[in-house]
Amino acid sequence: MAPGHVPAQITSSSAPSEKLRAMFDAAVAAALPSVIVPQHLPxxxxxxxxxxxxxxxxxxxxxxxxxxxxxxxxxxxxxxxxxxxxxxxxxxxxxxxxxxxxxxxxxxxxxxxxxxxxxxxxxxxxxxxxxxxxxxxxxxxxxxxxxxxxxxxxxxxxxxxxxxxxxxxxxxxxxxxxxxxxxxxxxxxxxxxxxxxxxxxxxxxxxxxxxxxxxxxxxxxxxxxxxxxxxxxxxxxxxxxxxxxxxxxxxxxxxxxxxxxxxTPQMSLEAAAEVARQAGLTPIILGDAIEGEAREVARVMAGIARQVVQYDQPAKKPCVLLSGGETTVTVRGKGRGGRNAEFLLALTVALDGLKGVHALAADTDGIDGSEDNAGAIALDDTLSRAADKGVSAKLKLADNDGYGFFSALDSLVTTGPTLTNVNDFRAILITD
Incomplete structure (x- = not known):
């Protein structure tokens, strides 16, 4: 996303990937220096x-x-x-x-x-x-x-x-x-x-x-x-x-x-939440300071998503779970991928193709770790599409190769340097 980029307008009928990307773009736009710095000059x-x-x-x-x-x-x-x-x-x-x-x-x-x-x-x-x-x-x-x-x-x-x-x-x-x-x-x-x-x-x-x-x-x-x-x-x-x-x-x-x-991350999450409301979604900000191993955070987030799907709690569908912070990755494999790709791949494995649940995880600076992508998008058919290509999500996760997994599906989010940085942005969209 180039500096000064205006997030796309979305509606309730927009595709899940479009909704997720618009929320991410709004989060980044809320932290652009050209907008926020002038008002604070001494x-x-x-x-x-x-x-x-x-x-x-x-x-x-x-x-x-x-x-x-x-x-x-x-x-x-x-x-x-x-x-x-x-x-x-x-x-x-x-x-x-x-x-x-x-x-x-x-x-x-x-x-x-x-x-x-x-x-x-x-x-x-x-x-x-x-x-x-x-x-x-x-x-x-x-x-x-x-x-x-x-x-x-x-x-x-x-x-x-x-x-x-x-x-x-x-x-x-x-x-x-x-x-x-x-x-x-x-x-x-x-x-x-x-x-x-x-x-x-x-x-x-x-x-x-x-x-x-x-x-x-x-x-x-x-x-x-x-x-x-x-x-x-x-x-x-x-x-x-x-x-x-x-x-x-x-x-x-x-x-x-x-x-x-x-x-701050909270300011950006609030900007994303406003985009969600305009598209007829109920936004739930889970927190702007979520830490922990990317895989563990993903399992917790998957559990919350399942709760929404089954019981309409803590919010009724359609809704979006928003969060920020910075997870960590203990590197054990030899694959490519930053903490956002790791989180999203672990979330994909944990959800196991749960219908109506889609997600985006990306770094607001445009670079996930040391890779050339900001993050990735996972839809509810991601696992089945990977299987069709002979790509194993579990094996890729074991090798810390979230980048390789989402690249094979053409699901990377690539923005280039955004010239700001309010940490990671995660959105889990749960549709009807």
Whole structure:
């Protein structure tokens, strides 16, 4: 879905796939930076205005600032490869996600340098969105980028939650956990955040570079031990030493820092719910912060769908179950597929062809994990169509190959980078 795309109009007679896609498009449109950022801009300061940022939406956010800022402006933001937007006054750099690279390390170092030496008349506008933690990777003293890359890969494959991963990242970083805002002192720092994390905790979004951090080295060490991660040794030993804590609540260097949450998963779910109502559906928002293993969440969602089909509870048909959050995948197979494809394939297996139940699961940033699709759509005939092609849903699920399964059925949802990110979107449509 290109930025600025208007969701298609649907009616009660629209096909299930059209209804699902329109709801997803509405969820994305509700979080587009060009729409949401301008209304939250601070007043022009007496001194300089420095724009910095990191995340999958940061370039589009920078463009929104630039287009609506009448005073002097300069800055640098880093976004994912393929997510850049042209700006005239703000430099846009691309880097790797979800595993950091040298471009992200260099960008982080330059961002930190840009906010140093400012005074009380200056303003820093920090544009923070999901993905910023990997994109703005500046290792703590004594660590290398290779150390961070190795630990990041281990965390991604472990099944650790986003909160857990970012806790560890903050304690291996020279810029996260409030350190970026502290470096800008005594300038005013206004952070505009697009949330991609369950609960919208600003200290978790991009590992909280401009907000205080309540977690500790001990917390980070407990996480790597929980998942039995023992390499790289340099990173583990850094956590064990516990020297150079993140910036804590009440620190004077954060007294001139504030934040505004400009887009959240809940806002996008509500936008999707309105589209559903216009199509004669009853929307039920199950939650915007649902976490857990993708397969387990899918089994629970399948159970709720069966309850609706059999008993018209918790809502009468036709209805749609909407949810957001971020599931995890413990990788055991060798197939392709992000957490949304995994969720949807597990849901398909659990529903076992239940008539009248259709679903979409996709990442609002347009990229499911590291693949080229946002997610996929499963209809009530998906299993039978797969069987006709000789494709086993259960075998594909065992191999973590949701991408391969839905690709074989031409059921992938492909949007390209949406230039925003309010986490995963799931819709289970239950018809008459």
């Amino acid at each position: 007043p022009i300061p007496k001194g300089r205005t420095i724009v910095i940022g990191a995340g999958k939406a940061s370039a589009a956010m920078a463009k929104a600032v630039e287009d609506n800022w009448t005073g002097p402006l300069e800055g640098l933001v880093v976004t994912r490869y393929g997510h850049a937007v042209h700006c005239d006054r703000i430099e846009i750099v691309e880097a790797s996600h979800p595993v950091p690279d040298a471009a992200g390390e260099d960008a982080a170092r330059r961002i930190l340098e840009k906010v140093q030496g400012l005074n009380e008349d200056d303003l820093v506008i920090a544009l923070i969105s999901g993905g910023g933690s990997a994109l703005m990777a500046l290792p703590a003293e004594g660590l290398t980028l290779a150390d961070k890359q190795a630990l990041n890969k281990a965390l991604l494959a472990s099944g650790a939650s986003i909160d857990e991963m970012n806790c560890v990242r903050k304690h291996l970083s020279a810029i996260k956990g409030g350190r970026l805002a502290a470096a800008a002192w005594p300038a005013t720092v206004v952070s505009l955040l697009i949330s991609d994390v369950p609960g919208d905790d600003p200290s978790v979004i991009a590992s909280g570079p401009t907000v205080p951090d309540r977690t500790t080295f001990a917390d980070a060490l407990a996480i790597v031990r929980k998942y039995k991660i023992e390499e790289p040794r340099a990173a583990i030993e850094h956590l064990e030493r516990g020297v150079g804590e993140s910036i804590k609540p009440g620190d004077a260097k954060l007294s001139r820092a504030s934040l505004k949450m400009v887009a």
